[in-house]
Amino acid sequence: EDQVTQSPEALRLQEGESSSLNCSYTVSGLRGLFWYRQDPGKGPEFLFTLYSAGEEKEKERLKATLTKKESFLHITAPKPEDSATYLCAVEDNYGQNFVFGPGTRLSVLP
Amino acid sequence: KAGVTQTPRYLIKTRGQQVTLSCSPISGHRSVSWYQQTPGQGLQFLFEYFSETQRNKGNFPGRFSGRQFSNSRSEMNVSTLELGDSALYLCASSLAQGPSYGYTFGSGTRLTVV
Numbered sequence: 001e002d003q004v005t006q007s008p009e010a011l012r013l014q015e016g017e018s019s020s021l022n023c024s025y026t027v028s029g030l031r032g033l034f035w036y037r038q039d040p041g042k043g044p045e046f047l048f049t050l051y052s053a054g055e056e057k058e059k060e061r062l063k064a065t066l067t068k069k070e071s072f073l074h075i076t077a078p079k080p081e082d083s084a085t086y087l088c089a090v091e092d093n094y095g096q097n098f099v100f101g102p103g104t105r106l107s108v109l110p
Numbered sequence: 111k112a113g114v115t116q117t118p119r120y121l122i123k124t125r126g127q128q129v130t131l132s133c134s135p136i137s138g139h140r141s142v143s144w145y146q147q148t149p150g151q152g153l154q155f156l157f158e159y160f161s162e163t164q165r166n167k168g169n170f171p172g173r174f175s176g177r178q179f180s181n182s183r184s185e186m187n188v189s190t191l192e193l194g195d196s197a198l199y200l201c202a203s204s205l206a207q208g209p210s211y212g213y214t215f216g217s218g219t220r221l222t223v224v
Contacts, residue, residue: 020215031207031210032210033212034213035119041217042217042218043114043200043202043215043216043217043218044153044200044213044215045211045215046213046214049210084121087153090179091208091209091210095207095208095210096166097153098209099209100145100154101152101154102152103152
């Protein structure tokens, strides 16, 4: 059964304090790993898709990396507006399963 | 361009009633997927429609159903509501079937069952 776990469950950072969020997955053949950002009262907003181990994607202060077992979302010098819940999800090779992790709730304090 | 529109935004229903939620995808998008989000279970896949046909279904009871119209708009229906159906229901549209083509989510319908 495809599974996705994320850690930590919640993270509080001071503005400018860099850190990483973890997404560990078990899937019967990975088609893609996706990162989303969700603000309170809104739907998830797409950030990145990673397809193979070693791949990296960057967007502003965010950088996502992928290994065969996990993905990291690195946040460099975060700002309060980066506060949100970050979700990762995996799609299997058959395109039949798309499973979300529980998310990491990030708070960046000014 | 207009995003994914879900109506209504908020809904309060009584146990045993039924409810219909609506989703209008981005213009040109032919796939609509529905998800249930709760604090305990997170985001769980309900079903996906593409070209008016259900292409994939999650592990939910038959009380949850959906359909897609020729203009790609989709509705989901929940019959005989239970307290545990209280959740944020999200729809996501994409150009083609599956998340690899890029999901765009709506803001959701917050359903409260009392």
